[in-house]
Amino acid sequence: MGEFIAESEVSKNALNMANLVSTLPVQVLIFGEVGTGKKTLARVVASDATIYQAQKLNLLINENRINLDEIETIIISNIEKINNVKQLIEKLEKHHIKVVVTAEDEKDSFGEKFAVRIDLVSLQERKEDLKALSISYLLEANRLFDTDIFIDDVELDVSKNSISLKESIYRSVLFNSADKEKVLILLEKFLYKEMQSRCDYKDLLEIFEIPLIKAARGRFKSQLQMAQKLNINRNTLRKKINQYGLGD
Amino acid sequence: MQTLIESFSEFDLNPFMIFSCEGKLLHYNQEGEYLFSFVSPKDLYELALNYAPKSFGMRSSHINIRYDRYTFCALLVGYQDDERIALRLYKEMTNITNNFGKENLTLTNIFTLLELSKNSVLVNKGVLICELYDPTIPEMKLQVEKFLKLLNKIFAEYTDTKMIEIRVSLKIGKNILIEGKSYPVCNITISNRELSVKNGDIFYSLAKEANVLVIAKKGKTVIEFPIIS
Numbered sequence: 001m002g003e004f005i006a007e008s009e010v011s012k013n014a015l016n017m018a019n020l021v022s023t024l025p026v027q028v029l030i031f032g033e034v035g036t037g038k039k040t041l042a043r044v045v046a047s048d049a050t051i052y053q054a055q056k057l058n059l060l061i062n063e064n065r066i067n068l069d070e071i072e073t074i075i076i077s078n079i080e081k082i083n084n085v086k087q088l089i090e091k092l093e094k095h096h097i098k099v100v101v102t103a104e105d106e107k108d109s110f111g112e113k114f115a116v117r118i119d120l121v122s123l124q125e126r127k128e129d130l131k132a133l134s135i136s137y138l139l140e141a142n143r144l145f146d147t148d149i150f151i152d153d154v155e156l157d158v159s160k161n162s163i164s165l166k167e168s169i170y171r172s173v174l175f176n177s178a179d180k181e182k183v184l185i186l187l188e189k190f191l192y193k194e195m196q197s198r199c200d201y202k203d204l205l206e207i208f209e210i211p212l213i214k215a216a217r218g219r220f221k222s223q224l225q226m227a228q229k230l231n232i233n234r235n236t237l238r239k240k241i242n243q244y245g246l247g248d
Numbered sequence: 249m250q251t252l253i254e255s256f257s258e259f260d261l262n263p264f265m266i267f268s269c270e271g272k273l274l275h276y277n278q279e280g281e282y283l284f285s286f287v288s289p290k291d292l293y294e295l296a297l298n299y300a301p302k303s304f305g306m307r308s309s310h311i312n313i314r315y316d317r318y319t320f321c322a323l324l325v326g327y328q329d330d331e332r333i334a335l336r337l338y339k340e341m342t343n344i345t346n347n348f349g350k351e352n353l354t355l356t357n358i359f360t361l362l363e364l365s366k367n368s369v370l371v372n373k374g375v376l377i378c379e380l381y382d383p384t385i386p387e388m389k390l391q392v393e394k395f396l397k398l399l400n401k402i403f404a405e406y407t408d409t410k411m412i413e414i415r416v417s418l419k420i421g422k423n424i425l426i427e428g429k430s431y432p433v434c435n436i437t438i439s440n441r442e443l444s445v446k447n448g449d450i451f452y453s454l455a456k457e458a459n460v461l462v463i464a465k466k467g468k469t470v471i472e473f474p475i476i477s
Contacts, residue, residue, distance in 0.1 A: 010372075017367050020360050026393045115396035117368040 004040045005136065007128035011037075014118050018044040021116050027089060028100045029079075029111055032120030035161030038102035041118065042075045045100045049073040054082045054101075061091070068095040076101045085110040123161045130158065130165070137166050141173040149173050210244050213237075217246075264336045267293045274332060283337070286316035296335040300325045312340075317463050319452075353389035353476065358416060358434065361392065365399035366414075369407065376411040382418060385434055389476040394458035401450055402438055402462075402469050409440045424474040431474035439468035 006015040021028055022045050030038045030045075039051060052060070054076050060066040074092065079085055079101040089110075092099050101114070111117055123130045138151055153176060157168035178186070191204065198204065216226045223241070227234040241247050250258065257264055263283045265276040271293040276284075283292075301307035306326035313320050322338040359381060366377065406412045419433035451469065455462035460473035 013367060013371065017364060020364055024356065024360075024364075024392050025354055026396055112397075115368075115393045115400070116364050119371065121372075 002040060002136075004037055004044055005129050005132050007132045008126040010121055011126055011129050014041060014120055015044065017116065017118050018042075021045055021118075022047075024116075025098055026115040027093070027098070027113065029114035029117045030100065030102045030120065031106065031111070031117060032102075032104070033122050033161055034104055035163035035165070036120040036122060037162060038120060039075070039077060041120065042077075042100045042102055046073040046075055046098065049075045049098075049100065051075040051077055053077055054079045054085075054088075058082055058084070058088065061088075068092065068097065071095070071097050073098040073100070079103045079110070080105040080107060086113055089113050123158045123165065130156075133162060133165060134169065137169040138173070141170050145173050145177045147173055147177040149176050206244060209240060210246070213241060213244065213246055262336060262338050264334070265289070265292065266332050266334045267296060269331055269333070283315065283318070286318070292335060293333075295323070296325050296333050299323055300327065300333060304328055313337075314452075316465065317461060352391050354392045355387055355389050355477075356392055357387050358385060358390075358436075361390070361396055361399060362414065362416070362436070365396055365403055368396075369400050369403040373407045375406060375409060378411065378413045380413065380415040380417075382416055385416060385418065386475065386477055388434065388474075390473070391458050394454065395460065395473075398451065398454040398458050398460070398462070398471070401454055402471075405469070406438065406440055409442070412438060412440045414438050418475075419472065426474060426476070431476055433472055434475050436471040437468055438470075441467045 004011070004015055004018075006012045018030075018041050028042075028045055030041055032038050042049075042051070050071075052074065055078075057066070057074075057076055061068070068091075074097055076088075076099060080103045082088065089099060089101075103110075123133070134151060134154070134156060138149065138154065141147075142149055149172065154169055154172040157164040187207070191207070194204065194207075212230075213226075216230055220226045220229055223234060223237055227237045230237070258277045260277055261279060263277065263280040265280040266274045267289070268274050271290060273289050295313075299307065299309045299311070304327060306324060308322060308324045310322045311320065313323075319340040320337040321340040324336040324338075325333065327333040370377065415435075415437040417435050417437075419435045422433045423430040424433055425431075451462045451464055455471070458473075460471055463470040463472075
């Protein structure tokens with residue numbers, strides 16, 4: 001798990017809170033959407049603690065497979081997925097365990113059980129963090145794939161915050177670094193798998209034709225130009241565009 | 249010379265007072281005099297009239313009424329003629345030294361707790377916060393978790409306001425005696441002139457758990473606690 005990036009005011013504030021509360025014996029709730037950095041921040045509060053999924057921890061406790069007396073601090077993720085939040089926290093309190101929980105959703109107002117609440121807003125609302133995180137992921141990906149892609153060449157997806165951001169950057173770098181040989185190997189592997197369910201030549205042709213038409217449209221704009229450059233009949237091209245539902 | 253009954257009344261720990269039929273104060277004991285610094289005699293006269301027996305005689309009622317730092321659990325109202333009416337209030341005895349478990353205390357910085365609570369509750373609420381802190385206040389031992397929950401509840405009352413003032417200071421001239429040892433008192437005042445606190449009762453129960461004193465009134469909430477270092 002990486003370092004918590006705090007470039008925007010909100011996340012600087014959250015990091016400051018995490019540092020302050022790390023020395024106090026209080027229960028902490030870190031709240032935010034998926035991929036906003038809750039677990040990374042929980043590590044700032046409790047660096048040595050083990051992270052448990054709430055449902056898994058419930059199971060371990062119920063089956064007496066965990067010795068609570070040996071635990072000083074614990075991080076529980078996705079606390080909203082269990083129904084007995086208050087009982088679980090009370091049980092851990094009885095064993096004098098410092099609890100840091102992360103949640104994506106709040107139900108039954110369990111938030112009141114916690115003395116400290118840290119809210120992490122989405123990356124969309126943390127522009128400075130988004131930029132810093134994007135650069136960090138891009139450097140990582142460029143190193144891994146031995147490429148030199150710039151941030152402007154990458155299509156960023158923040159629908160799931162850092163999770164989708166990282167995925168979109170890695171995908172962009174991978175696609176940009178792919179040469180003919182890699183694409184052919186990839187296609188071969190894909191087709192091999194695909195042939196478990198369908199083998200019809202005409203049916204599989206879409207795998208070549210759809211990207212071909214999309215790329216040509218991106219480059220040549222009009223159907224007239226596309227047909228000329230691809231060296232096929234305009235009617236054939238129009239037919240294929242309609243067939244694959246690529247019309248505007 | 250005072251009679252024994254008069255002396256008993258004078259030094260009683262519960263406030264006692266007698267009003268004329270127009271509401272004028274005719275007599276009061278020491279506790280009564282002290283109570284007038286928190287509530288006006290006029291309000292107490294109204295209270296006496298509200299709980300007076302229907303005819304001549306005495307009537308006691310169990311109530312829960314709070315004036316500043318005092319909570320009263322019962323009162324006695326009586327009159328024997330049309331000229332005078334007497335009122336005695338019975339304090340609910342709570343003491344900050346009761347059940348003071350030192351084993352749950354953690355040495356902490358009060359400003360850290362304020363920072364955490366403020367950020368837990370008021371962040372992104374657009375409340376302008378004016379802070380007046382006495383930086384000489386030392387680290388002290390508190391029941392951190394409960395104290396934070398109390399602070400959170402108090403700040404939650406102010407989330408819809410535009411501005412609040414937080415003042416942290418030493419209470420000059422006041423000490424709290426715990427197990428024979430005297431401790432100076434720290435005072436946190438959270439104020440907004442327009443706001444009347446709605447959830448005062450929750451504060452009192454949380455304050456009891458945290459072993460601190462809370463006074464909630466129009467425009468401000470005050471927390472008092474000993475500085476145990």
